Amino acid sequence: MPGIDLPAATGLWCVPGFLCLAGVAAAVGQRKLATPLIYGGSLALALVALGAALTCFLQPGPPWTLALPIGLPGIGARFRVDALSAFFLVVVNLGAAITSLYALGYGRHEEAPARVLPFYAAFLAGMNLVIFADDAFTYLLAWEFMSLASWAIVLARHRDPANSRAAFLYLVMASFGTLCLLLGFGLLAGPAGGYAFETIRRVSHTPFAATLAVVLALLGAGSKAGLVPLHVWLPLAHPAAPSHVSALLSGVMTKVGVYGFTRIVLDLAGPPNPWFGLTVLTLGGITAAIGVLYALMQHDLKRLLAYHTVENIGIIFIGLGLALAFRANGIKVAAALALTAALFHVFNHSVFKSLLFFGAGAVLTAAGERDMERLGGLIHRMPQTTVAFLIGCAAISALPPLNGFVSEWLTFQAILVSPDLPQWGLKLTVPAAGALLALSAALAAACFVKAFGVTFLGRPRSAAAKAAMEVDTFSLTAMFLLAAICFLAGVLPGFVIDALSPLTAMLTGGTMPHQAALPWMSIAPIAESRSSYNGLIILTFLIASGSVTAMAIHRFATRATRRSAIWDCGFPLDAPQTQYGSASFSMPIRRVFGTVVFSVFERVDMPRPGELRAGSFRMRIIDPAWRLAYGPIARGVASISLILNQLQFLTIRRYLTLVVCTLIALLLLVATWR
């Protein structure tokens, strides 16, 4: 067994590689050749890193560590690759590689490549480094580097005021997240200041410190991942970037947030308390439902996808919460099942969300439009993009036999084990979370029927949509690669589950049963007598029964077909605006959940009979997070700063008085504290 030294070191070397690439991009960004050079270089490096990560991931062994004498004195910079980081490295670099491939085609349409290219490579370096980091200092440095690099890309099209506002909001939230993580690591390191993860892992934390650290990790990593109510920046910032970067932000960077949470809570913070599980689970359920409901209300294709990321993060956190709850109660197999479900969904979501953002990017290139109310009928103009996008839609809607279904099915299976939990609060909460999960899965299907149906089906709603052209080969290859992964992971999930088992053994102490041993390549989370699923057989049956039926009918009945005008109950209307659009499609759901979830303001101006002016209907939906959480904070900050503003106009004597008073107060505090 050669061990994982070489691949892990190779993977780490890719980080300086990306940084060099960023330097090159900064130097030559204006040239025409820069775009293929940088994206080609990123593709090559990401492929190397992906190969290295896959080798580490598929070859379970003792973790690889490295300490470099750079960074803070006494700590240095430590790096480590274990099963968890190897898995996330696979996710990050797979996303990075395919995104670079896509960008080889898509990036040509970029107006200001010099504003994107350097930060793109730096962003990839940052994400990799976060996962390699093995001490708090390196981790936070890499985290902040990643945040700033991505912030710069979000700001790439700064002329649009909406974009710069989104970037500002992102910066504020990212700083808040880093602050929380900083405090959390400080608590975990304790007064002795052992910032290396190795030390943190060995020290036993007081329950108070552990709880507080978990809460801070939830806030810090959750703000990056997009947990409700910390998600508000996400649907604004992710779509603001160029589409391939949106794919990275939504598909990959949110997963780095999930990695941060998993690392801190499941690995570093010591044995969990069951109530952590309850909190995470509840937040996850709410996040899933809110995310998908707001996704349904969007008319901007990219913003719809970004809101939908929030939903998927919710699903992942439901899995993580279950894993925490089971682990706290020593139910190891179930904890392994829940963790596998969450991580499988991490992988799946990174794949299909990237695919969908690529599709949205392709639509944007082809039609120059991302408002769904002005799209439609693209299936005739962009047939290949349509197929790839459709596969992505079906996968994210958790439809068998694709991959999204498998991870949600595993989450459901973990939920079904919940009656074994001894805590009554958990027993009663888990079914509720399950109901929320089912609700969000069904709403996701509605959401993507809308996204696909309005964008690609029907008749074009604008001249631009009518004139759209199919996109380039690079983009199509990238999309079809991802679509193929969706199929493979859905049909042969057993391999993914088996590959995750060293990871679950490390974090929960348990593993799921060995899946490759089951007949016919089916999967069974706990035992075959309890539940099992076989994507391969389902797919075979679907293809067989569908095609046999079609052939039989064509052969023995008739295959005569005639084209004619639309019937539409005998009264077809020519104007494409009479089709169901985005707003009309989601109206019933808006009405049903309206009072509870949305703050909808509708203004209908209906001219009276005989009046000749046009009628109008305006609707505004405000995310309740703004009203309930951020509004009061913003008002509070404003009023406090108004008060503190007076401090700017004092005499020197008064300033000195203030300083002395503060000093005395602090000294008093120290004196009484002892």
Added chain:
Amino acid sequence: MSKLWFDVAHLLAGGMLVLSFALLYQDRIAAVINVFALQAVALSLSVAWQALVQGAPHLMVTAAIALIVKGFVIPTALHHIIRRMQIHREVEEVIGSGLTMLTGLGLVALSILLVQPVGEVSIYVREDLAFALAVILLGLLMMITRRNAVTQVVGFMSLENGLVLAATGAKGMPLVVEISVAFSILIAFIVFGIFVFRIRERFDTVDVRALDRFRGERRDVS
């Protein structure tokens, strides 16, 4: 304790809980009263079953009181009232039925959580307590989410059904208490009845908001 014994008790008590939800679901006053009568019948069956199993004949009296007074007399009287006042139309709700039912589910979960730590009693007593508490809370919920005085009366009496269920489950309360409870309910019903008539006479509606307006507490009539 045999399994069948437990299953039947579970069935009857659970049935009462389901009927409490049915009360929340109904949107016509006549239907509300019918469901209430059904709940009273379920209560009397449940109490009779307890009497049989616990070998406590006095519980049979309770069962009979529940059946006759709450299963027949009061519903008939209520039907009479709504016919006389012609208010057998839709129930006026403060919040939507869906939200009310979700709240109700939350209350059931809460009552299970509350009863669960009660130790040192046998499992069926705890179960009875959980169901009874849930029925009581749902009755309260019905009282606060309905505007009509008649539905409030029904909510109150459904709450009382829960009380009786709790009492019989806990191995018998004395007959005297039973009878006095039953009578207090009857009296409460009469008081409510008069109350309803008085509101009706004075304000020409049985919407209790009329009282608020009369007291000057509520300026806006939403």
Added chain:
Amino acid sequence: MALIVDFFLQGVQMMLVVAIAPAVLGLTRKVKARLLRRIGPPVLQPYRDLWKLMHKEAVLAHNASWIYRTAPYLIFAATWVAAALVPSYAAGLLFSWSADLIAIVALLGTARFALALAGMDVGTAFGGIGSSREMMIASLAEPAMLLIVFTVALVAGTTQLSAVATLFSTGSAGLRVSLGLGLFAFLLVAIAENARIPIDNPATHLELTMVHEAMVLEYSGRHLAMIEAASAVKLVLYFSLIACLFAPLGIAGPGAAASDYALGIAAYLGKLFVLALLLPIAETGVAKMRVFRYPLFVGSAFAAAALAVFLLFVSKGF
């Protein structure tokens, strides 16, 4: 040899559900007509309809895409596969483990997804209205369905339908109010999912409140035949689910004798007959609901299923 027998038994189930589906539909129509004091079409009429539709030419709109043409086959295939995996006359068939209850429900979701897309393909207002409402109803029904699954899994300890049917047919589950509530909730969900009154009216084509019929308005010929067949199979699927979960009497266990299988088929047909009698009776008694009453209707299924879970916790946990 044993494998061939297993394949044969699975094949019998697969063929049975498809072969019987139009007759079940015809029976419900007949009963309904009799209840309305009409004579009604013969029970076997749906077979003739399908036959006729299959031999007619299919008329497509000019802008209909490949999705419109393939969706009917996909819908039919997904529904058929799902129906073939629900134990009807025997438990523990060869492929019964390839999908549990959740996966079967999700397969129906695949069919629904395809149908909703097909409804939006041509770009008419009717198609869109149907798709939009169908997805709304589905999203409301799904949480209730999950809680029903949860109830069953709590009682039986498994979501594998064969195992559930085997366990319940021994009667060891006892007298449980939760299972009754689960059945009630399941009936409501089944009504909503199968587009029956009071949610939708399968008998009309020209009513503005329609859901399912609006989506398939443009379809004709063999495509329409596929969709009609799929909805008949879906009805049989839900009947089989009710029979398998709540009345599993007579289901042949694994490795039973030939006579047991014959008995199982007879029992299954009997159960389908009874359910096909009961459904129109229930339908005749109620009126079609307004669209925005649906949430309350499906919501009561959710409440019933949630109550079932709570009651199970109470009776099992203490």
